[in-house]
């Protein structure tokens with residue numbers, strides 16, 4: 001593999017080739033799994049040099065593949081990080097054992113008592129717990145906005161946060177889980193820059209890219225400082241592993257890798273290998289899932305038992321959301337939500353009649369999953385906050401998979417009869 005070619009390869013090619021050099025492993029065409037917890041040093045001198053390179057970033061071992069102990073880093077992690085960075089169009093990436101481990105590391109790396117955070121709502125339940133329940137106990141305050149395409153409302157939220165303490169992070173989930181609410185990433189970056197000029201502290205803009213994943217949205221190209229992704233979802237793609245990643249400039253990513261060593265939240269060798277393999281097919285899987293999702297969304301939109309749908313492809317022309325979507329997203333993805341006519345009782349009757357669609361949390365797998373956010377993924381969020389984010393008792397979130405679309409629609413049709 002010539003590293004030089006990377007500059008011209010397209011994402012589909014990088015997904016298959018980036019990050020692995022057969023010469024590093026007996027010319028094995030595919031990457032081996034390095035099932036080891038520790039690495040033997042070639043000499044006492046090399047041991048010292050490897051530690052110098054790891055902790056100080058200096059000396060002869062910098063840029064060489066030397067490893068120490070699997071919690072600090074291992075070959076599978078190097079490969080998957082290079083591949084993720086290539087897909088995200090970023091200089092570097094760090095991979096963790098879950099999306100939440102990634103969010104937690106970003107928060108712990110950048111927030112100190114007295115600081116404040118701004119985030120968009122709706123936001124993933126785990127991220128909500130981190131910023132509204134755990135971090136306040138460490139003296140970190142937060143402010144939230146719901147209309148991420150409205151400059152005045154984001155600026156007002158930023159001002160509210162600044163009155164509570166130095167603003168260090170702006171965390172944006174776009175599109176948001178489960179309503180597909182859109183945040184104008186470039187606009188938020190501009191607001192962060194203005195805060196930096198005015199206060200001397202430039203907040204970092206972190207985008208949670210989980211709902212679309214690297215094949216459909218590249219936040220780094222839109223100016224985000226860090227792109228966070230739950231790799232459990234589209235990149236893992238088969239609902240059989242957990243992982244999370246963050247990409248950005250090496251200077252921002254390197255401290256997160258060091259912190260991961262302390263937190264012990266590295267991705268293990270076997271999961272790293274599975275993820276590396278899954279990433280090869282992410283574009284194929286996502287394209288098929290998106291084609292299915294469009295057909296399913298069109299079916300649901302016209303169904304009398306469906307009260308509303310928040311599929312990104314249906315954003316009305318001429319709205320600010322549509323303009324941002326067209327600028328920022330390559331496609332509409334395959335996860336969206338819809339509401340049945342009625343409330344919890346009707347939603348439950350519908351769910352219990354489904355035979356092909358699986359009732360389970362998570363998204364981005366090869367199989368179609370459906371969930372009831374108010375009582376599952378967003379259970380721990382207060383009802384008024386759920387409502388502010390557009391989640392009602394009749395809302396259902398679906399992550400469309402790669403099955404035959406006619407089978408999916410037939411199952412939905414028979415279950416909607418139960419309402």
Ligand SMILES: *Cc1c(COP(=O)(O)O)cnc(C)c1O
Nearest residue numbers: 098099100124177210230232243
């Ligand atoms: C799933 C998810 C996470 C958390 O990722 P895990 O891998 O489950 O820890 C974060 N953000 C969003 C938007 C998610 O959907």
